[in-house]
Amino acid sequence: MTKNGDDSATTDRRGPRREKLGERPLALVVDDDQRTSRMLAEGLHCEGFVVLAASDGSQALRLLERSRPDIILLDLMMPGTNGLEVLRAIRRRSDCVTIMVSAVDGSDFISRSIIAT
Numbered sequence: 001m002t003k004n005g006d007d008s009a010t011t012d013r014r015g016p017r018r019e020k021l022g023e024r025p026l027a028l029v030v031d032d033d034q035r036t037s038r039m040l041a042e043g044l045h046c047e048g049f050v051v052l053a054a055s056d057g058s059q060a061l062r063l064l065e066r067s068r069p070d071i072i073l074l075d076l077m078m079p080g081t082n083g084l085e086v087l088r089a090i091r092r093r094s095d096c097v098t099i100m101v102s103a104v105d106g107s108d109f110i111s112r113s114i115i116a117t
Contacts, residue, residue: 026067029053030060030086031075031101040073040101057081061089069096076102 027049031037034055041051052067054060058081060074072090076083083100090098 024048024050025070027051028060028063028067028069028072030055030057030072030078030083032056032078033075036075036101044071044073057083057086060086064090064093068094072096072098073101074098076100 025048027041027044029037029040029044029051030053031040032055037053037055041053044051049071052063052069054063056078060072061081074083074086074090078086083102087098087100090096
């Protein structure tokens with residue numbers, strides 16, 4: 001139920017919000033490392049999410065054309081279209097919550113990631 005007391009679904013740039021429609025939220029995990037991707041997906045699934053997975057940036061962008069995830073977990077360091085490029089494309093299309101996932105400790109790369117948002 002919304003704050004004003006009606007049961008209508010709220011919308012944003014991504015369309016109807018699933019939690020208002022009684023559906024499970026959708027997550028997109030983008031990581032080229034299968035172990036990391038599987039671990040993140042399992043954790044999200046345990047929290048009630050339906051999970052889509054992409055192993056590279058190009059696949060992630062194709063999935064974004066067809067779906068409207070509620071949250072994206074995005075690896076920074078991927079072959080091909082890297083995480084920063086994907087993040088910039090996400091920001092042009094959506095205001096979806098995006099969490100950057102990385103083992104990188106270089107402050108310059110992290111700074112560029114923050115600027116991309």
